[in-house]
Amino acid sequence: MRGAVAIFQNIQVELGVSLEQLLLELDPEMKSYRVLKKSLDARRKSRIVHVYTVETFPTAEIPPFDRENLKSYSSSEHNAPTTVIIGAGPAGLFAALRLVARGMPCQILERGKALGPRMRDISAHWRKGIINPDSNVCFGEGGAGCFSDGKLITRIKSPHKNYVMQELVRFGAPEEILYMANPHVGSNKIRGIINNLIAYLQSNGCPVRFNSRVEDFILENNKIKSVVLADGTTVSGDRFVLATGHSAHDVFEKLFEKGIDTEAKSMAMGFRIEHEQKWLNLAQFGSQWEHPDLPVANYKVTHHNNESNTGVYSFCMCPGGYVLPSSAQSGQMVVNGMSNYNHGSPFANSGIVVSIDKDKWFKEGPQAALKFQSEIERRTQDLVINAGGTREVPVQKARDFIGNRVTPAGKSSCPSGVIAVNLREIYPEEINKALIEALQSFDRKMPGFMSSDALLHGVESRTSSPVRVLRDPEKLCSTNVSNLYPSGEGAGYAGGITSAAVDGIRMAEAIFLT
Numbered sequence: 001m002r003g004a005v006a007i008f009q010n011i012q013v014e015l016g017v018s019l020e021q022l023l024l025e026l027d028p029e030m031k032s033y034r035v036l037k038k039s040l041d042a043r044r045k046s047r048i049v050h051v052y053t054v055e056t057f058p059t060a061e062i063p064p065f066d067r068e069n070l071k072s073y074s075s076s077e078h079n080a081p082t083t084v085i086i087g088a089g090p091a092g093l094f095a096a097l098r099l100v101a102r103g104m105p106c107q108i109l110e111r112g113k114a115l116g117p118r119m120r121d122i123s124a125h126w127r128k129g130i131i132n133p134d135s136n137v138c139f140g141e142g143g144a145g146c147f148s149d150g151k152l153i154t155r156i157k158s159p160h161k162n163y164v165m166q167e168l169v170r171f172g173a174p175e176e177i178l179y180m181a182n183p184h185v186g187s188n189k190i191r192g193i194i195n196n197l198i199a200y201l202q203s204n205g206c207p208v209r210f211n212s213r214v215e216d217f218i219l220e221n222n223k224i225k226s227v228v229l230a231d232g233t234t235v236s237g238d239r240f241v242l243a244t245g246h247s248a249h250d251v252f253e254k255l256f257e258k259g260i261d262t263e264a265k266s267m268a269m270g271f272r273i274e275h276e277q278k279w280l281n282l283a284q285f286g287s288q289w290e291h292p293d294l295p296v297a298n299y300k301v302t303h304h305n306n307e308s309n310t311g312v313y314s315f316c317m318c319p320g321g322y323v324l325p326s327s328a329q330s331g332q333m334v335v336n337g338m339s340n341y342n343h344g345s346p347f348a349n350s351g352i353v354v355s356i357d358k359d360k361w362f363k364e365g366p367q368a369a370l371k372f373q374s375e376i377e378r379r380t381q382d383l384v385i386n387a388g389g390t391r392e393v394p395v396q397k398a399r400d401f402i403g404n405r406v407t408p409a410g411k412s413s414c415p416s417g418v419i420a421v422n423l424r425e426i427y428p429e430e431i432n433k434a435l436i437e438a439l440q441s442f443d444r445k446m447p448g449f450m451s452s453d454a455l456l457h458g459v460e461s462r463t464s465s466p467v468r469v470l471r472d473p474e475k476l477c478s479t480n481v482s483n484l485y486p487s488g489e490g491a492g493y494a495g496g497i498t499s500a501a502v503d504g505i506r507m508a509e510a511i512f513l514t
Contacts, residue, residue, distance in 0.1 A: 006030075006056045012041070012049040015293040023056060030056040039181035040295065045286030048294070065178070068163050070101045081238030083511055084109060084227065086214050089143025090497045091488025091504035092243035093197055097167060098508035100204050107206060109227070109235065111213035111244075112140025115191055122147065126415045129391030131330045134213055134230075138247040138328040138462075141210065142194035145497045147326070149318045149339040150185040152177055154498040164501045171196040174341075182298070186341030190497075214244075214251070217258055223483045239483050239511050243504060245490040246465035247328040252370055261470040261479045264362035264369040265492045268315065268463045269376065270353035270435055271423060271456040272323050272335050273398060274412060277348045279448055280319065296320045296343040299350070301445060303438040308430075312438035315351035315463050322413040323349050323457045325393055332377035333384060335393055335414075335457045347413040351460040352442075354434045362466075369466035376426060380459045383421040392419040398454040402436050410453050423458050468492030476510040485510065 006027055013019050023033055037053040057063075083099055085092045088110035099106040111134045112118055118140035121132040133139075137147045152168070154161065165178050168185070172193045177183035185193065198208050216228040217240075226236040244251045255262055277296060281289040284297035296319040303312045316336070320343025326336040337349045362369040383394050395409045395418040409420040424432055443450035469486035470479040471493075478484040485507040487493065487500075494500035 004058070007036070007053065008056065009053045011052040011054060013052060014047065014049050015288065015291050019050075019052060019054070023054060027056045029058050031060045032057045032062050034062050035179045037181065038176075038179050042284055042297075045288065048285060048288055048291075050293070065162070065166060067166060068159070070098075081511065081514070082106070083239040083241060083508075084235055084237035085241040085243060086227070087143065087243035087245060087488070087490070088112075088141055088198070088208060089243060089245050089488060090145055090500040091494065091507070092241065093142075093194070093201070093504065094164065094167075094501040095241050095243065095487060095504035095508045096201050096206050097197065098505045099511065100201060100206050102508065102512045104508075104512060105205065107235075108201070108208045109212040109214060109229070110141060110208060110210050111230075111248075112136070112210065114210050115141045115146065115195060125327070125391075126325060127391070129416070131327055133329060134211070136328050137324065137326040137336065138245060141198065142191065143245055144247070144326075144336075145500075146191050146194060147187055147324065147336070147338055148497075149316065149321060149337060150187055150190040150341070151316065151496060152183040152185065152498045154496055154502070156499050156502060158502045160502045160505045161498065163505070164498055167197075168193055171200065184339070184341075186343075187338045188340040215254070217254065217260075219258060219481065222481055224481060239485065239514075241485045241487050241504070241507050241511075242469065242491060243488045243500075245488065246462055248490055249329060249370060249374065251490070252366070252467050255467075255469060256367060260481055260484070262366045263468050263470060264358040264366045265464070265466060265468040266358040267356050267369070267373075267466050268313075268353035269356055269373070269427070269431070269459065269461045270312070270315075270351060271458050272337055272349050272460045273352050274323055274347050274349040274455045274457065275449075275451070276453060277320050277343075277346050279451065280348045283446055283448055296348070298348070299446065301442045301449075303441040305434065305437060308434070310434045311355040312434055313353065313355075315353045315460065317348070317350035319343050319348045320345045321347065321349055322415065323347075323393065324414065325391070325416050326462070327377070327381075329374070329377075331381055332374065333380040333394065334377055334459060334461055336460070336462070345413050349413070349457075351463060352435065352438065352456075353460055353463055354431050354438075356431075366467045373461055373466050376459060376461055379426050383423075383425060383458075384419060387419050387421050389419040392417045394419055394421040394423065394458045396421060396423040396456050396458075397452070398439055398450050398456050399452065401456055402439065402450075410455050412455055412457070414457065418455075418457070421458075423456055426458055464495055465490050465492045475514075476507060
């Protein structure tokens with residue numbers, strides 16, 4: 001027997017062919033195997049292949065993955081600080097998970113509700129246009145990621161990435177996220193995972209307090225002494241992790257008021273475009289589009305104008321998904337995309353967004369960035385009201401957007417319904433021109449992208465936070481509040497579930513080492 005593992009890379013497996021049979025030909029002594037990476041190569045539609053990196057074993061037993069070796073200490077033996085985590089999204093939850101693993105006392109304050117009552121509030125928003133400012137698509141147990149595609153893709157390089165994936169599997173995610181090139185768990189599955197994770201935290205000494213919006217920070221000697229909740233309760237702590245997400249405008253305003261160091265951050269804004277999933281499958285896979293070994297198709301498109309140095313790109317592509325109203329503030333309209341694990345919707349959607357350079361658009365600072373974002377969203381909602389709508393999402397056929405005309409809306413996956421308006425009235429003309437140029441470019445790259453049923457939904461305005469809360473690059477605490485640890489998307493240091501979770505872990509490690 002070989003007595004050792006073997007790794008085979010770049011194994012190309014054609015549709016309908018058995019991976020295991022190919023592995024036995026490569027390694028006749030193989031008794032078991034584990035997939036380390038899997039991707040799809042559809043560049044040649046006549047020969048679409050899955051590409052694998054595989055580890056084979058000479059025994060039937062597959063050894064577990066290596067895990068981070070975490071040393072912890074007992075708070076009774078060491079003067080462990082008490083950490084208050086503000087926000088129960090990925091950054092806050094994984095900060096808590098790591099602190100619990102380290103044996104350090106912590107608690108989570110979440111402004112929104114647990115998932116059950118939160119979903120009822122979201123349903124009221126979608127069906128009746130009623131927005132609960134503390135319990136919506138952005139706020140509540142699990143954060144905004146619970147109502148998204150559940151994408152786990154990240155470009156960051158961190159030793160904590162594998163830990164995040166392994167912990168998600170431990171709490172119920174499918175094991176395939178450990179090796180898929182484009183891992184996702186879907187909005188329906190991630191809610192169960194978050195439920196399990198929070199139950200684990202609560203049973204291991206980390207209370208999670210819902211309906212606990214932080215309204216004020218009490219500072220003393222450049223430190224936060226305590227926070228004040230909406231009901232007047234004061235919560236004290238030694239360290240505070242700020243993980244409130246990118247839509248907590250009231251928190252940003254309070255940071256400005258308290259003089260906590262912030263700056264404007266570049267972001268991206270645009271619309272969400274929707275096509276029929278069947279068209280996309282045909283465009284990407286050709287005649288084999290119905291093969292059972294193929295997933296639903298997705299895409300990634302980019303366009304750059306060298307003269308204006310403006311980039312336009314697809315964002316958070318949701319195959320087999322839905323376009324959802326995702327406002328967190330009354331009187332404002334925002335949309336986002338969501339997919340369930342099975343990608344079962346007949347529609348595909350993606351953000352098509354323009355890079356908004358802070359040095360060009362927000363020279364007056366972070367307040368200007370926040371104001372610009374809010375004004376765009378209010379302008380969008382006003383279009384709905386002026387068109388006779390209430391809860392509906394404003395839409396325009398992509399061809400009509402380019403032609404600056406309005407015709408009746410086509411089909412949409414949006415549960416709130418849609419209403420046809422002229423989306424050209426929302427953004428400054430410079431942004432409109434960038435979008436028009438990019439849409440025409442995408443249609444040349446993917447014929448049919450500008451088909452008659454391609455429908456723009458307004459507005460995709462919260463791709464990331466418009467504000468960055470400044471922090472020390474080594475200690476990771478705020479640059480002028482030494483016990484505040486800004487974390488995740490809202491603080492301007494992450495761009496998705498996985499990167500936010502990794503950032504939360506980094507905060508916990510910084511606190512552990514302090």
